[in-house]
Amino acid sequence: MKSMEWELAISHTAALLMWIAGVVVVAVLLGAFFWGQRVRAREPRPPRPDEQPKMPEGGPVREIREYRDADDVSSEDGHRLTPHELKGGYGQSSTHPSPSQDPADHRKGDGGSFGSGGLGS
Numbered sequence: 001m002k003s004m005e006w007e008l009a010i011s012h013t014a015a016l017l018m019w020i021a022g023v024v025v026v027a028v029l030l031g032a033f034f035w036g037q038r039v040r041a042r043e044p045r046p047p048r049p050d051e052q053p054k055m056p057e058g059g060p061v062r063e064i065r066e067y068r069d070a071d072d073v074s075s076e077d078g079h080r081l082t083p084h085e086l087k088g089g090y091g092q093s094s095t096h097p098s099p100s101q102d103p104a105d106h107r108k109g110d111g112g113s114f115g116s117g118g119l120g121s
Helices: 002-042
Strands: 068-070 095-097
Touching: none
Parallel strands: none
Antiparallel strands: 068 095
8 A cells, every 4th residue: 555655646746846847947948038039139120121232333243263473572672571561561462463364374283282392283
């Protein structure tokens, strides 16, 4: 008889624990929902249609592929130029379009690690 009483007590306790766990899970989900609403309220509103980016008048911008050569980095007196002395300024490219845009002229086959002339393209 005692084992049946213990089984009933355990089943009632387990059922109570499941209900408590369910309430905790629902409380956490509701808290996450309301917290997300507060975070979203602080975000800027989505842009209106008139604030959307416009396509340029000339149509979409296309990619330009060209071969470029590096600018000379030595000065007239023989010392090497530092980055801030290069033309174009900070963040600007120190290259210019190559006179020859023929791909065969730019496949020298001397590539490799650090210009070692090893196996390259």
